Amino acid sequence: MADFKNSTLLVTGASGQFGRLAVEELLARGATKLIAGTRDPAKLADLVARGVEVRQLDFDDKASLAAGFAGIERVLLISTDAVGNRVAQHKNAVEAAKAAGVKHVVYTSAPNPRPNPGTGVSPEHYWTEVAIAAAGLDFTFLRNHIYAEISLRGAAPAIGSGQLYDATNGGGRSYVTRADAARTAAGALLTAQGQAIFDVTGPVAVTQAELAAEFAKASGKPVARVGLSGEQLRGGLIAAGLPEGMADVMVAFDVDAADGYHAVVTDTxxxxxxxxxxxxxxxxxxxxAALVG
Structure with missing residues (x-):
């Protein structure tokens, strides 16, 4: 297996949860020329004392990207949080990477990205993957499945009401922790070669009925899974105050699970x-404590 720990490595979005975990893993695994990119370098001041170079990196500012990518050999490109504007931001980063002579891009994607309308954020990841491949760069696309942390968001309302609503039609999800996904990304940055795509998953696909049972076990209160259609779920989410755009994203995610896209299990x-x-x-x-607090 190749070892690029002495290559010049860049992690974008390094002050975010995922990015910070990836930086810590890279340091633990002996990366010697590590650069952390962030819109706000002050957030990463502590890393400087640990030998990490911190660069200001704004995906909406091509000048900062040109400077931030200078001299970089391999980059972990973490998808931004700007839903709706990510394709433009990511394309800016890919152009900067190509111009700087970056040799390999590791990108944090999503399960089964495709351009189809009505698929939530899937097209943003699809077109980013296309842009990276079209740039002629070597790449590793890590299609991260749903983070285990996201299950915590639905715990309180499910436990409080005794009902967990979904439109997955009994489809499973291979929940993966953010830490496992970040460690995987760090490992790919240190070792991956060529051009390849991987699904990053947990060890088993879990249905929403099984998740409801986990909530009940943790809380000591009954929680039942309630299956809905996509339209029913969308209406309920909007009635609960969720913006329509976000409701559409969540429904699309459930429909993908119903279609089996989230039940993939790998050893990535x-x-x-x-x-x-x-x-x-x-x-x-x-x-x-987060479930029952």
Whole structure:
């Protein structure tokens, strides 16, 4: 297996949750020329004392991208949080990477990205992957499945009402922790070669009925899974105060699960991180206070 720990490595979005985890893993694995990119360098001041170079990096500012990517050999391109504007931002970064002579891009994508209308944020990841491939760069696309942390968001309302609503039609989801996904991304940045695509998943696909049972076990209160159609779920989310655009994204995610796109299980986490992925059961037990607090 190749070892690029002495190459000049850049992590974008390094002050975010995922980026910071990836930086910590890269340091733990011996990266010697690590650069952390962020819109706000002050947030990463502590890393400077640990030998990390911090660069200001704004995906809406091509000048900052040109300077930020200068001298970089390999980059972990973490998808931004600017839903609706990500394709333009990511294309700016890809252009800067190509101009700087970057050799390899590791990109954090999503399951089964495609350009089809009505598929939520999927087209943003699809067109980013297309842009990277079209630039002629070597790449590793890491299609991260749903983070285990997201399951915590629905815990309180489900436990409080005794009902967990979804439109997955019983489809499973291979929940993966953010830490496992970040360690996987760091490992890919250190070792991956060529052009390849990987699904980053947990060890087993979990249905929403099983998730409801986990919530009930943790809280000691009954929680039942209630299956809805996509339109029913959308209406309920909007009635609960969620903006229409976000409701559409969440419904599209459930429909993808119903179509089987989220039930894929791979060994990618272990391949790149050297560790078996944490199960959703273990994750929820470790975060029990967040479920019942």
């Amino acid at each position: 986490v272990e391949q790149f991180s050297g560790r078996k992925p944490e199960t959703l059961t273990a994750f929820l037990e470790a975060n029990r």
